Amino acid sequence: MLRPAPPPHGPPAYDDPRVIDQPITRVSRPRPGRRRSRGGTLTDHRAVPDGPTGPTSDAGSAARDLHAFIAGLPKAELHVHHVGSASPRIVSELAARHPDSQVPTDPEALVDYFTFTDFAHFIDVYLSVVDLIRTPEDVRLLTYEVARDMARQQVRYAELTITPYSSTKRGIDARAFMDAIEDARKAAEADFGTVLRWCFDIPGEAGLASADETVRLATDDALRPEGLVSFGLGGPEIGVPRPQFKPHFDRAVAAGLHSVPHAGETTGPETVWDALTELRAERIGHGTSSAKDPKLLAHLAEHRIALEVCPTSNIATRAVRTLDEHPIKEFVRAGILVTINSDDPPMFGTDLNNEYAVAARLLDLDEQGLAALAKNAVEVSFLDAAGKARIMDEIDTYTAAWLAP
């Protein structure tokens, strides 16, 4: 495959995800005896744009404090892809098993390989990694290691988006595939304490045949894995109208699955409207272009339809030009339930903790604002009530201990 020329703007710009380490200027922990700085906080899921901040400490130490707070903050992740989460170590290990692949075996070379000129190029690279997953053992290893990486970031719960069609089409037996992900899920919960659930998504560009296969795998009682909770739609949006998949989402919802399609990532707000009206979306993957339609923003807020926001992903796939132009602030101002996610973290040179740091900078959040973001994700997750209460309590306990004088 001929690789397109490197991005037109040459070396990574400051907003390139690999150089995201902008100092967080929000003052973090209050000093004993001093009024806590009024950081922007998310109350009832809105950032309360603050007035003058309190006395500021050294920005560098504040940034380090907030990064440290984020690192220990219990989190839930709702929009993160199975293959897209394969670490450079896993990808290079799998590439070494399959020398016919053009995927680099050197983790360093992977950083360049994971530099995308546009969304179509991202999908090409993504599929070259999909091609490395060829056996149920590859699937089990990948899934377990993804959970390990999540646990290291205090991710207590994640809804991992899996595209089973892409694996069964490449010859992996469906039953063996389901057994592999379920084995890894149970082992990860036992070993790391991280609870995984599955979202099965249709790779839309692969058309109705892929949709038929995906909904079969998701609803056939002989195949459907215990951890499956939701049904999605991924891949390019351009040239892939959402309404064609209405029968598939109707079947999935009738089988008790929650609808969470990608929409408004690389196309306009009309795709988000279609996801809501035709596909019965309960949450929206990305929804970035919703900011262009005030009526849509109001609808999302009124009906508490959460957006699965993936800031660095939008920059890496060129869906948004720079982080400072990202519409996340508009979403919060409109009262929309915003969750923070990493999408395909190693491919985008990020991880969930970095995404929270990016959100802190863009929304000018302090610890309580970050804790509210984490609680948003728990609230709109498809975890059972007892599980939600447990993680909410962990977040509150952790935050209170961090802020105690």
Ligand SMILES: Nc1ncnc2c1ncn2[C@@H]1O[C@H](CCC(=O)c2cccc(C(=O)O)c2)[C@@H](O)[C@H]1O
């Ligand atoms: N940010 C993202 N936005 C959207 N999707 C994302 C994002 N990140 C990851 N994905 C994943 O990319 C895949 C795309 C797969 C795809 O398009 C395709 C097309 C034709 C054939 C085949 C095949 O398998 O033969 C696959 C999807 O599975 C989706 O889950």
Ligand SMILES: [Zn+2]
């Ligand atoms: Zn995605």
